[in-house]
Amino acid sequence: MAAASDASAGTATIHTGPGYTGSYFDPPLGGRTGLWSWLTTTDHKRIGLMYLYAMGTFFLVGVALGIMMRLELLNPGMQYVDHRTYNTFFTLHGVIMIFLFIVPGIPAILGNIILPLQLGAEDVSFPRLNLLSWYVYMAGAFMAVTSLFAGGGTPDTGWTFYAPYSLRTGTNVSLAVMAAFVLGFSSILTGMNFITTIHRLRAKGMGFFRMPLFCWGLYATSWIQVIATPVVGITLVLLFMERTVGIGFFDPARGGDPILYQHLFWIYSHPVVYVMILPAMGIISEILPVFARRTIFGYKAIAMSSMAIAGVGYLVWGHHMFTVGMSDTARWVFSLLTFLVAIPTGIKIFNWVATLYKGSIAAEVPLLYAATFIFLFSIGGLTGLVNGALSTNIHIHDTAFIVGHFHYTMFGGAGIGLFAGLHHWFPKIFGRMFNRKAALAAWGLIFVGFNVLYFPMLVMGIMGMPRRYADYLPEYHLPHMISTFGSWILAAGIVLMVVNLVRSARHGERAPDNPWGGTTLEWQTTSPPPQLNFAKVPENPGDPYDFTRIIAERGQGR
Amino acid sequence: MHDAHATAHAEHEHIVPDGLQVLIWISLMLLTLITAGASILFPGRVGIGVAMVVTPLKAALILMFFMHLKYEKPVFRWMFLTAMAILAVVMGLTFFDYSHR
Amino acid sequence: MNTQAATATGHVVHRDPVGAKTGMWLFLFTEVLLFGGLFVVYAVYRQMHTADFHEAAYELNRYMGVANTFVLLTSSLTMVLAVGALQRGQAGRSLRWLGATFALAAVFLVVKYFEWSAKYSHHIFPGQEYLKELPHGQDLFYNLYFMMTGLHGIHVVIGMIVMAVVFAKIRSGAVRAGRHGMLEYTGLYWHLVDLVWVFLLPLFYLTA
Incomplete structure (x- = not known):
């Protein structure tokens, strides 16, 4: 927020509305200034930034926990922590990274800031609800953090809270699951807001198939948030009731079925991995045309594949449960359905590569991150097929291979997608450019560090290294060591990136309105945008990826 | 979006006649009686079968008329x-x- | 949009009833899926313990269940009449129908109270040791019964609170013909509460 007030330095004007060309960092009407004007804002851009600051903090905490786990695994034997503490580490790392960062991350941060701009709207449909969802998020985050210290101690169940262990452990699981419940509520509110916004607030003349692809990604995501989140909500409530009153639903001693908990949990939690990845895919679909200065290849195919992924995402949750004692029929059905996800994903990757083909490519930082996404997510996707196949799944279930796989998809996909989007829209959001050299160096460190950290996990997983173990046999020493070295490189890259972005938000060069030569509506307003986004309300925006005018003005080459 | 929906009244609004709603209500009450009667008189398969047919029908009536889905x-x-x-x-x-x- | 900013520069504050209704329906979907999770649990355990479920359902008073269905269906009717009256500009009439809806909701809760306390006096209540001694299927049935009707009851209470707020707003004229969205959305919510009950009735009371 310090960066925010700085960006507005020298402009004390309080005018707003059509014709206004100031910045959303200016104090709004009503005499509210400083922190108070932020805490009471209904401006989608300011709310997005408040999410960014909160989630950025939690992300760094999650990174620190990850580093500590890797440190313990550097050598065989127990060095720094005991087994119990290590259990709380991976639970915390998972809860923070999943519930507080990667699930709500891209929609709440970039979705909030960019969606109304891309649609040519003044704000989302329900601005006050939008602010409320931030407060609900903060309340959930507060509960999650409290659960670490209060009562019986930090939860040690893993982020999935599997019954029956989660029913028996004396740690603070009850508060943690209620925190997840509250966070889910925040996610639902955001989803409802975005669906309504997309249906009602598109610029005049912008049909559904004239929307930028990031909006399509968010649309598919929002449907998952609205339809799937309540299921985990009720599941967590049942877990809570089971712990407090004892209702027997997941307790085998009373005829309950712990596997039913897993079903209910993954009915939500598998679709939710597409909540993480679909908006990231949307970001990639925005970045590639801009930096190839070429229209997107297969617009409709990409838009529809987002919806297809969201739909198919509901059909495959059982692949998390191949070894828990499901019926054989369910196992082959879920395995078969799982392979369907590869089709729309493959369509996307094909279209992205085809967009770059014969494009006039500028290897700027956002494009490098986007390319990194395609590379890492492809590894994540292909290792996913190994997990989805029944026979191989039995071998690699609950091994480090799984950990490697989902970090390639979640971090290499959603996380890198968020980094790509942050760099892509940074000039628009803050009105300043980031330091290019530092950003390039940070990207290099992240790319190298990421692979050095996670690739050995795939290898040792196949060798038989179980996940969630604090100790291991000497034969796994080498891959563990390499992996830990990688974590240091990756952490250095992340720190450099964060420092660079924070510094640039304050001191960077002033950014032009359209630094990269983008064609979608957010580039047609000022950087940073005024309070109601557009001095002149856009109409009939036409093809979102028509580069004719950009090429005429700036040339085909670079 | 500007001015696109500036006037709320421009959106067509359908008022369902009270008489029709009362009719729907009577049907819902009768259907409830049928389900309950079937389950008391023919407990087991028949009772459950009737409930499985009638309940979605009741739900549809509530959705279409009370909740206006038919007119949206x-x-x-x-x-x-x-x-x-x-x-x-x-x-x-x-x-x-x-x-x- | 920022209402303050909008009015200060003199441009029209947009109202979008269709948008608001879209949001309301999306919210209702989340409610459906919330109960949906419980329906999945019910279906699974009913299949695993069919005989026990039939056995346990005998303990529930089906006459009270059916009576309460009549109460809720009637309250849904008074709710649509309240909305219709307000749409036609008859605020007084609308208030009377809304008051009737509120009263019927209260009747529903009173009947529920008697049902629950009868069960409680027989030690059939979540957390009671007696339940654990029953066959597994019956134990699960009663716990499901209390979870699902309990969650439904919470929704009834919330509905009553919202109705009281809307009642006050109609009296003050804040909610009126042409600006009746809030009453309409309350109605949608109330019908959903009714809709859920329509499914709970055969699942618990008529399954014996």
């Missing part, structure tokens, strides 16, 4: 059907496990 834009019906379809599919897939244990 088609997109509302599509959205509702999507949500229902997902719930049905999820339920069905769960039983691939429980029916074949």
Whole structure:
């Protein structure tokens, strides 16, 4: 927020509305200034930034926990922590990274800031609800953090809270699951807001198939948030009731079925991995045309594949449960359905590569991150097929291979997608450019560090290294060591990136309105945008990826 | 979006006649009686079978008339059907496990 | 949009009833799926313990269940009449129908109270040791019964609170013909509460 007030330095004007060309960092009407004007804002851009600051903090905490786990695994034997503490580490790392960062991350941060701009709207449909969802998020985050210290101690169940262990452990699981419940509520509110916004607030003349692809990604995501989140909500409530009153639903001693908990949990939690990845895919679909200065290849195919992924995402949750004692029929059905996800994903990757083909490519930082996404997510996707196949799944279930796989998809996909989007829209959001050299160096460190950290996990997983173990046999020493070295490189890259972005938000060069030569509506307003986004309300925006005018003005080459 | 929906009254608004709603209510009460009667007189298969047919019918009446779905834009019906379809599919897939244990 | 900013520069504050209704329906979907999760649990355990479920359902008073269905269906009717009256500009009439809806909701809760306390006096209540001694299927049935009707009851209470707020707003004229969205959305919510009950009735009371 310090960066925010700085960006507005020298402009004390309080005018707003059509014709206004100031910045959303200016104090709004009503005499509210400083922190108070932020805490009471209904401006989608300011709310997005408040999410960014909160989630950025939690992300760094999650990174620190990850580093500590890797440190313990550097050598065989127990060095720094005991087994119990290590259990709380991976639970915390998972809860923070999943519930507080990667699930709500891209929609709440970039979705909030960019969606109304891309649609040519003044704000989302329900601005006050939008602010409320931030407060609900903060309340959930507060509960999650409290659960670490209060009562019986930090939860040690893993982020999935599997019954029956989660029913028996004396740690603070009850508060943690209620925190997840509250966070889910925040996610639902955001989803409802975005669906309504997309249906009602598109610029005049912008049909559904004239929307930028990031909006399509968010649309598919929002449907998952609205339809799937309540299921985990009720599941967590049942877990809570089971712990407090004892209702027997997941307790085998009373005829309950712990596997039913897993079903209910993954009915939500598998679709939710597409909540993480679909908006990231949307970001990639925005970045590639801009930096190839070429229209997107297969617009409709990409838009529809987002919806297809969201739909198919509901059909495959059982692949998390191949070894828990499901019926054989369910196992082959879920395995078969799982392979369907590869089709729309493959369509996307094909279209992205085809967009770059014969494009006039500028290897700027956002494009490098986007390319990194395609590379890492492809590894994540292909290792996913190994997990989805029944026979191989039995071998690699609950091994480090799984950990490697989902970090390639979640971090290499959603996380890198968020980094790509942050760099892509940074000039628009803050009105300043980031330091290019530092950003390039940070990207290099992240790319190298990421692979050095996670690739050995795939290898040792196949060798038989179980996940969630604090100790291991000497034969796994080498891959563990390499992996830990990688974590240091990756952490250095992340720190450099964060420092660079924070510094640039304050001191960077002033950014032009359209630094990269983008064609979608957010580039047609000022950087940073005024309070109601557009001095002149856009109409009939036409093809979102028509580069004719950009090429005429700036040339085909670079 | 500007001015696109500036006037609320421009949106067509349908007022369902009170008489029709009372008729719907009477039907719902009768259908409830039928379900309850069937389950008391023919407990077991028949009673449950009647309930399985009549209950969705009652739900449809509530949705279409009390909740106005019949008079809303088609997109509302599509959205509702999507949500229902997902719930049905999820339920069905769960039983691939429980029916074949 | 920022209402303050909008009015200060003199441009029209947009109202979008269709948008608001879209949001309301999306919210209702989340409610359906919330109960949907419980329906999945019910279906699974009913299949695993069919005989126990039939056995346990005998303990529930089906006459009370059916009576309460009549109460809720009637409250749904008074709710649509309240909305219709307000749409036609008859605020007084609308208030009377809304008051009737509120009263019927209260009747529903009173009947529920008697049902629950009868069960409680027989030690049939979540957390009671007696339940654990029953066959597994019956134990699960009663716990499901209390979870689902309990969650439904919470929704009834919330509905009553919202109705009281809307009642006050109609009296003050904040909610009126042409600006009746809030009453309409309350109605939608109330019908959903009714809709859920329509399914709970055969699942618990008429399954014996």
